[in-house]
Amino acid sequence: MMDSEDCQNRDVVNIDCFGADPNLADNSPAIQEAINNCIANNHSKVVITGKKQYILSSPIVIKSNVSLEIDSTVTLLVKGDFQVFELQKDASISGGTIEIMDNSFNSTVIFLSGAQQIEIHNHTSISDINIINRTTTYQGIAIQLYCKNAWDFISFFKANSIQITNFHTALYFKTEKLQNINTPCWINANSFHSIYIDGCQYGIEIDGNSDLPYEISGNTFTDIQVQCRKQTKKVIRCSGAYNVFEGLIWDTNRMDDPPLVIEFSSISHHNYLFSNQVSTSILDLGQYNRYTSPHEESLPVYPPLALGKAHLVGNQDDILVNAHVRYTVRQLLGKAPYGGTINNCFNLLDEQSVNYLDVPSSQPVVIELDFSKQPIKMLNCFGIYFGWNESPSHVLIEYQQSLNGPWIVAKNVPFNVGNTVISEVRAATLYKVKLTLSGYTQEHKRFRINRIFAKSSLQHGASWLPTTGGTLYGDLELQKGQSVKLVSPNGTKWKVSINDQGQIITSKL
Numbered sequence: 001m002m003d004s005e006d007c008q009n010r011d012v013v014n015i016d017c018f019g020a021d022p023n024l025a026d027n028s029p030a031i032q033e034a035i036n037n038c039i040a041n042n043h044s045k046v047v048i049t050g051k052k053q054y055i056l057s058s059p060i061v062i063k064s065n066v067s068l069e070i071d072s073t074v075t076l077l078v079k080g081d082f083q084v085f086e087l088q089k090d091a092s093i094s095g096g097t098i099e100i101m102d103n104s105f106n107s108t109v110i111f112l113s114g115a116q117q118i119e120i121h122n123h124t125s126i127s128d129i130n131i132i133n134r135t136t137t138y139q140g141i142a143i144q145l146y147c148k149n150a151w152d153f154i155s156f157f158k159a160n161s162i163q164i165t166n167f168h169t170a171l172y173f174k175t176e177k178l179q180n181i182n183t184p185c186w187i188n189a190n191s192f193h194s195i196y197i198d199g200c201q202y203g204i205e206i207d208g209n210s211d212l213p214y215e216i217s218g219n220t221f222t223d224i225q226v227q228c229r230k231q232t233k234k235v236i237r238c239s240g241a242y243n244v245f246e247g248l249i250w251d252t253n254r255m256d257d258p259p260l261v262i263e264f265s266s267i268s269h270h271n272y273l274f275s276n277q278v279s280t281s282i283l284d285l286g287q288y289n290r291y292t293s294p295h296e297e298s299l300p301v302y303p304p305l306a307l308g309k310a311h312l313v314g315n316q317d318d319i320l321v322n323a324h325v326r327y328t329v330r331q332l333l334g335k336a337p338y339g340g341t342i343n344n345c346f347n348l349l350d351e352q353s354v355n356y357l358d359v360p361s362s363q364p365v366v367i368e369l370d371f372s373k374q375p376i377k378m379l380n381c382f383g384i385y386f387g388w389n390e391s392p393s394h395v396l397i398e399y400q401q402s403l404n405g406p407w408i409v410a411k412n413v414p415f416n417v418g419n420t421v422i423s424e425v426r427a428a429t430l431y432k433v434k435l436t437l438s439g440y441t442q443e444h445k446r447f448r449i450n451r452i453f454a455k456s457s458l459q460h461g462a463s464w465l466p467t468t469g470g471t472l473y474g475d476l477e478l479q480k481g482q483s484v485k486l487v488s489p490n491g492t493k494w495k496v497s498i499n500d501q502g503q504i505i506t507s508k509l
Contacts, residue, residue, distance in 0.1 A: 013038055013046045026057035038066045048074050059083050062091040070096030077101050084109045089116040090123045097130040103137050108144040114152025114185055125158040133166040138201050138231050142167045147175045150183035154190060163196045170200040173216050175208035184213035192221045199229040203236060210241035210269050217241040228252050239265040245273045264289045266414055278426055280408055287415060318453045319376060322346055327371050334365035342367060345452040353387060358445040361394060364438035372403060376430040380455040383422035387448030391416055393439030397423045400432040417441060
């Protein structure tokens with residue numbers, strides 16, 4: 001214990017003045033007594049100083065208007081399975097290292113309850129802390145925000161410069177399911193900045209709803225760095241709306257499971273992700289979620305056609321013009337179309353199509369495009385353009401990057417409401433694409449495919465005409481120095497070009 005003189009008349013309360021000692025089996029009571037003393041004497045700060053280690057074996061509540069400040073040289077060793085710190089409204093904790101030393105630990109290190117009704121103008125915060133699970137169980141939660149009952153809420157809470165290692169979940173947001181829209185709970189508008197996550201099974205988990213009565217939305221996670229390990233299963237799982245995730249995810253190749261490292265649930269919408277992950281690492285079951293990457297073209301990616309107009313689709317755009325002539329296109333499963341053919345989806349006439357009526361989800365239409373004989377290089381995007389108000393309600397796009405390799409989900413839209421669905425996916429080598437379509441969005445129970453299209457960053461598109469001639473849609477423009485070559489009836493070849501005065505010149509070859 002510190003000298004009594006050092007413990008008197010101090011606005012700053014040191015835990016050593018209340019019996020804390022590195023040799024004790026449990027320093028939690030001393031820390032709690034120091035916090036309670038602040039409340040009783042109208043003080044605001046508890047400090048833990050020195051280059052020391054303290055064992056914690058029971059829970060601590062950091063009460064309102066108290067700050068617990070820990071020197072960077074202090075380590076708190078957690079032994080047992082219990083909620084280590086509960087942070088009340090207008091309380092804070094900063095500095096130091098918290099280490100889990102017990103294999104039985106499966107609780108939360110820092111816990112915030114919505115019963116505190118944390119709202120704007122609060123001073124509730126966490127900063128500059130290392131939270132480490134030294135065991136190999138990968139259990140427990142580092143930081144949890146939780147709302148259970150009506151009118152529980154957490155908003156405008158701040159966390160900054162946190163390092164989290166080897167937990168089951170690093171950041172866990174949870175709202176219990178409530179039924180009454182008039183008595184909701186929510187976790188909204190909280191800010192997490194400079195968060196470093198290493199070796200956790202799950203990085204950021206938002207487990208709630210995208211709307212009231214149990215909403216989790218508008219939370220920001222910026223400057224996030226995540227190191228994946230063998231035990232990592234998902235970096236982000238989100239059931240919420242308007243949340244923003246910005247950061248980098250490292251070494252997904254180390255994961256045991258296939259690296260679908262980010263998942264937006266079917267009830268998620270309007271979330272934004274900027275990371276180094278390509279779309280093939282993201283499972284998006286929601287609506288209007290947006291994700292971009294330096295490895296992919298800036299979004300949104302638009303279909304290569306001006307909708308409703310016939311175009312010459314040549315080197316600048318669509319690599320699937322006349323795909324039924326150049327590749328193998330077939331319907332594998334489902335009802336036969338009641339009008340049109342699949343081949344219509346690859347010609348230059350926008351109003352030709354293939355049409356389906358009343359396709360149940362139990363018996364979807366499955367269409368396969370097989371490029372195995374001429375694999376496509378560097379696919380940039382793949383999309384389907386449906387008829388106006390004639391779209392299927394479920395659209396699944398899958399592809400293969402090797403001959404007879406596994407099917408990879410490029411886009412899964414279980415509740416489609418749009419007329420164009422685009423998968424922003426880059427495949428180095430594309431062997432096959434499979435489309436699974438079912439349901440309908442209108443009472444007429446039909447859907448119509450006008451066009452199936454794709455873009456490549458290496459391969460040019462191609463416009464096809466019958467060898468006997470045909471209609472060319474759009475303008476034909478040749479680069480300077482290029483010309484048209486024609487053959488006269490006697491077999492002579494002629495080059496047709498133009499001079500600067502607009503005069504047509506023919507030259508015998």
